[in-house]
Amino acid sequence: MFKNYLKIAWRNLTKNKGITFINTIGLSLGIGCFILIALFVTDEISYDRFHQKADRIYRINSDILFGGTEMHMAVSSDPMGATLKKDYPEVEEYTRIYASEGSKLIRKGTELIDEYAITYVDSTFFNVFTFPVIKGNPKTALQAPNTVVISEKAAIKYFGSVDNAIGETLEINSNGNTLYKVTAIIEDMPKNSHFRFDVLLSMANVNYGFGDYLSHNFHTYIVLREGTDYKKFNNNFKEVIAKYSLPQISQFTEIKSMEDIEASGNKIEYSLIPIKDIHLHSSRSVELSANGSIKYVYIFSAVALFILLIACTNFMNLTTARSSGRAKEVGIRKVLGTGKKSLILQFLSESTLIVVIAHGIAILFVFLSLDWFNNIAGKEISVKALLRPQFLAFLIALPFIIGPLAGIYPAFFLSKFQPITVLKGNLTKGMTKNTLRNFLVIFQFTTSIILIIGTIVVYQQLNHIQTTDVGFNKDQVLIVENSGLSNETRKSLKSEIEQLTEVKSASFAGYIPVSKSARSDTTFNTESVITAENGFNMQYWSADYEYIETMGMELIAGRNFSRSFGTDSTAIILNEKAVALAGFKNPIGKKLYKTRDNNNKITYTIIGVVKNFNFESLRQDVGPLSLRLGDNSWRTAYRFNTMDVEGFIGKIRKKYEAASSEISFSYSFLDDFFLDMYRQEKRIGTIALIFTVLAIIIAALGLFGLAAYIAEQRTKEIGIRKVLGASTALIVQILSKDFIKLILFSFCIATPIAWWFMSSWLRDFAFRIQLNWWVFALTGIITLLIAIITLSFQTIKAAIANPVNSLKTE
Structure with a gap:
C-alpha cells in the first residue's frame, strides 16, 4: 500500500x-x-561543556564602583582563589590564568616568532580543566619554574612534531630571555572554549607583587563540591572582603568598614559565573576572548x-x-x-x-x-x-x-x-475566504518586515560607529610592534623613521584607544589622605611627548608634555571625565595624589585637559583617564600622509629588518584595531542580511502560490467581469487588493515588534542611533514593491486570459 x-x-x-x-x-x-x-x-x-567538571567550574567576577568609576571585570585578585579554598570547604580546587603580559617572542632557530596564544597558569590548571594530554604528566608539568606545556599545534610549529618536543626547551622573551622546558603536550584546545592557548607557562615565572587583594589581574576559576549552590556561595564574598580586603584598604584610606564604603556610594562585590555561561552571558572587561x-x-x-x-x-x-x-x-x-x-x-x-x-x-x-x-x-x-x-x-x-x-x-x-x-x-x-490562509500570509510578511527593519538598523548602527567622532583621529595611523627590540633600537628606529617625508608624527604607543589594548587603572585622590569621598579610579597610561599629536587627540585646556619643562616627570594630563570626577572647575595647576605599593605617595600636577575620547568600544561611556610621561615603547605609532601606503610600509619594513634579522616585521592600522571591536556586530549584520533576503524570497514564493490559488478560484468571475467590460487594470486591482490589505496589516503588526527588539539591541551601545520613522516607511515600501512584483505575474496573466475559455462550460 x-x-x-x-x-x-x-x-x-x-x-x-x-x-x-x-x-x-x-x-x-x-x-x-x-x-x-x-x-x-x-x-x-x-562552549566549555567538554570539561569533566563543567557543571561545577565557576569563574570569579569583580564589580567595583569607586569615586564614580564603575568596573565590571572578568578578573579578580591573585590571592582570591587560594583564600576561598583555605576558608571554605565547599571549594574543591582553584586555578588562575594570568594573561596580562600579552604576546611573547619565541625563538625558532634563527627566527623570533611573536606568539599570541600564550599565558601563565597555575600548576592546578589541569585539576580544573579537561584538556587531553598526549605526552607528560599534567599534575606535575607546571609545578617547577621555567616549565611549559604546549599544544600539539605548537609542538609541530616549533619542533616539527610531537615526538621531538617533549623534554626540549623553548627560548621565550619574557623579562629577558628564559629557557622553558617542555614538560607536557596537550591536544589543541577545542574551538568551543572561551579561551584557547597553545603555550602555557608556569605561574612561578610571573613577576608580580602577589598577595594584594586590591589588584585585579587574574582570571580565577574554582571547582565547587557536588551539591553546592553557587548562588548561595556568593554570600561568602562579603566576609572575604571584610576579612582580607578592608585591612589593606584601611592602610592608606580612612575607610574602616563595609558601612563606610556603602555610605559613600561605592561598592566592592564578587560573584561566580558558571563556566558554561561565560561565552553567551558575559561581556565584561578583560575577557580572555570575544x-x-x-x-x-x-x-x-x-x-x-x-x-x-x-x-x-x-x-x-x-x-x-x-x-x-x-x-x-x-x-x-x-x-x-x-x-x-x-x-x-x-x-x-x-x-x-x-x-x-x-x-x-x-x-x-x-x-x-x-x-x-x-x-x-x-x-x-x-x-x-x-x-x-x-x-x-x-x-x-x-x-x-x-x-x-x-x-x-x-x-x-x-x-x-x-x-x-x-x-x-x-x-x-x-x-473564497480562508482565515487560516490569511493568517499564514500575515505571519510570512510580518516576519519578513521585522527582518528587513532589523537589518537596516544594524547597518545604520555600524555606519554610525565608523563615522562618529570618537575623540581621536584613527585614520592613517600605522602601529608597529616592537617586541624583542632593545630600548636603544626602538628609539633609534623611531627617530630614523620620523625623518621620512610621509611621516607627520611618531609616538611610542603601547596604550592605544581600543579594546584589547594595554590597560592600567589605579586610584587617585584629590587630597593627601584618601577617603571614600575624595578617591576615584581611572585609567593611568604612560605616554611620550608626541602621543597626543600622533593619536589625533585634542587638548582643550593647558598644554602637552614638553621637553622644556623638567618638572613634567610628575605632570599629568586628564580627560574631561576625570576632571568632572575630581570636581575641579579650573583643573590646571591642581594636585592629584596616588599611593604607591609601598604606601609612599606621589603628587601629580595637572598641566592639561584632553577632550574625551573613546578608549573602549562605543557600547560604553567614556571613562576617566590620565596620561603621565613614561615609556610604553612596545609599540610605535606613525601618523602618515601618503596615497602610496604599500610603498610607505615597505620603507619601514626595510628599516626594521635591517635593525634585526631575527624578528618578523609585524604591523596593523589603528582603524583596523577600531573596527575589530565591532567584528561581531558586522558578522551578525551580514548573516541577518543574507537570511532576510532568503526569507523574502521564500515569502515571495508563497505569495506567488496564493496569487495562483486566488486566480484559479476566481477564473469564471474574471471572465464574467471581462465580458461586462472590466479593464485589465481593474481586474488586476481587484485580484491584488486583498493581498495588499494583508501586507499592510502585517506592517502594522511588525512595526511595534521591530521597534521594541531594535530598541533593546541598541541599548547595548552607549553611543547609538535614533530609530527614525523613515526606516519603517522604507521597509513598508520595499515590502509592497516585492508583493506587487510577485503578484503581477499571476494577476496580469489571469486578467488578460480569454473569457471564452473560462465560460464555455457554463
Whole structure:
C-alpha cells in the first residue's frame, strides 16, 4: 500500500513540474537555512561543556564602583582563589590564568616568532580543566619554574612534531630571555572554549607583587563540591572582603568598614559565573576572548524557525493552489470507495516525498556553503558536525517532522471534497475566504518586515560607529610592534623613521584607544589622605611627548608634555571625565595624589585637559583617564600622509629588518584595531542580511502560490467581469487588493515588534542611533514593491486570459 502511495505521489509531482519545482526550491532554502542556523546555535551553546567538571567550574567576577568609576571585570585578585579554598570547604580546587603580559617572542632557530596564544597558569590548571594530554604528566608539568606545556599545534610549529618536543626547551622573551622546558603536550584546545592557548607557562615565572587583594589581574576559576549552590556561595564574598580586603584598604584610606564604603556610594562585590555561561552571558572587561551573546542565539533560533515555517506555509499555499486540478481525482476516488483516511495518507506521502527531496538538496546546499558561512560567522564548524550522533538523528527525523507539518493542512483540505460537489464543478463555492490562509500570509510578511527593519538598523548602527567622532583621529595611523627590540633600537628606529617625508608624527604607543589594548587603572585622590569621598579610579597610561599629536587627540585646556619643562616627570594630563570626577572647575595647576605599593605617595600636577575620547568600544561611556610621561615603547605609532601606503610600509619594513634579522616585521592600522571591536556586530549584520533576503524570497514564493490559488478560484468571475467590460487594470486591482490589505496589516503588526527588539539591541551601545520613522516607511515600501512584483505575474496573466475559455462550460 505504501509503495502504491509513493508511486502515485511521484506521478503527481512529475505531472505538475512547475509547482513541484517551486515547492522543492522553497522548502530546500527553508530547510537549508534552518540547518545552518541550527549548526550556529548548537556551536554557540556548546562552549566549555567538554570539561569533566563543567557543571561545577565557576569563574570569579569583580564589580567595583569607586569615586564614580564603575568596573565590571572578568578578573579578580591573585590571592582570591587560594583564600576561598583555605576558608571554605565547599571549594574543591582553584586555578588562575594570568594573561596580562600579552604576546611573547619565541625563538625558532634563527627566527623570533611573536606568539599570541600564550599565558601563565597555575600548576592546578589541569585539576580544573579537561584538556587531553598526549605526552607528560599534567599534575606535575607546571609545578617547577621555567616549565611549559604546549599544544600539539605548537609542538609541530616549533619542533616539527610531537615526538621531538617533549623534554626540549623553548627560548621565550619574557623579562629577558628564559629557557622553558617542555614538560607536557596537550591536544589543541577545542574551538568551543572561551579561551584557547597553545603555550602555557608556569605561574612561578610571573613577576608580580602577589598577595594584594586590591589588584585585579587574574582570571580565577574554582571547582565547587557536588551539591553546592553557587548562588548561595556568593554570600561568602562579603566576609572575604571584610576579612582580607578592608585591612589593606584601611592602610592608606580612612575607610574602616563595609558601612563606610556603602555610605559613600561605592561598592566592592564578587560573584561566580558558571563556566558554561561565560561565552553567551558575559561581556565584561578583560575577557580572555570575544564572547558571543545569548540575544543572538535567541534571535537566530527564532529566525530559523520562522524561515522554516514560511517555507512550510508556501507548501500549503502552493498545494491548495492547484486543488481544483485534483478535485475530480478526489471525487472519483471517493465514488470508487476510497476512504478519507487513505486520501489523507496519500497526500501526506506526497508532501513527505517532496520534503525528503528538498531535504537532500538542503543538505547539499549546507555542505557547499559551510565554508562560506564559517567565513561570515567567524566559526570553524566542520562537516563532521553534521555526523555527530545527536545532530545526525535530528537530520534524519527532520523531513518526517516537516513533511506531515507542511502537508497536514493540504491533506485535510483536499480529502474533505464532496464527490457530488466537485464532479458538478462547484468546488469554489463558499471557499473564497480562508482565515487560516490569511493568517499564514500575515505571519510570512510580518516576519519578513521585522527582518528587513532589523537589518537596516544594524547597518545604520555600524555606519554610525565608523563615522562618529570618537575623540581621536584613527585614520592613517600605522602601529608597529616592537617586541624583542632593545630600548636603544626602538628609539633609534623611531627617530630614523620620523625623518621620512610621509611621516607627520611618531609616538611610542603601547596604550592605544581600543579594546584589547594595554590597560592600567589605579586610584587617585584629590587630597593627601584618601577617603571614600575624595578617591576615584581611572585609567593611568604612560605616554611620550608626541602621543597626543600622533593619536589625533585634542587638548582643550593647558598644554602637552614638553621637553622644556623638567618638572613634567610628575605632570599629568586628564580627560574631561576625570576632571568632572575630581570636581575641579579650573583643573590646571591642581594636585592629584596616588599611593604607591609601598604606601609612599606621589603628587601629580595637572598641566592639561584632553577632550574625551573613546578608549573602549562605543557600547560604553567614556571613562576617566590620565596620561603621565613614561615609556610604553612596545609599540610605535606613525601618523602618515601618503596615497602610496604599500610603498610607505615597505620603507619601514626595510628599516626594521635591517635593525634585526631575527624578528618578523609585524604591523596593523589603528582603524583596523577600531573596527575589530565591532567584528561581531558586522558578522551578525551580514548573516541577518543574507537570511532576510532568503526569507523574502521564500515569502515571495508563497505569495506567488496564493496569487495562483486566488486566480484559479476566481477564473469564471474574471471572465464574467471581462465580458461586462472590466479593464485589465481593474481586474488586476481587484485580484491584488486583498493581498495588499494583508501586507499592510502585517506592517502594522511588525512595526511595534521591530521597534521594541531594535530598541533593546541598541541599548547595548552607549553611543547609538535614533530609530527614525523613515526606516519603517522604507521597509513598508520595499515590502509592497516585492508583493506587487510577485503578484503581477499571476494577476496580469489571469486578467488578460480569454473569457471564452473560462465560460464555455457554463
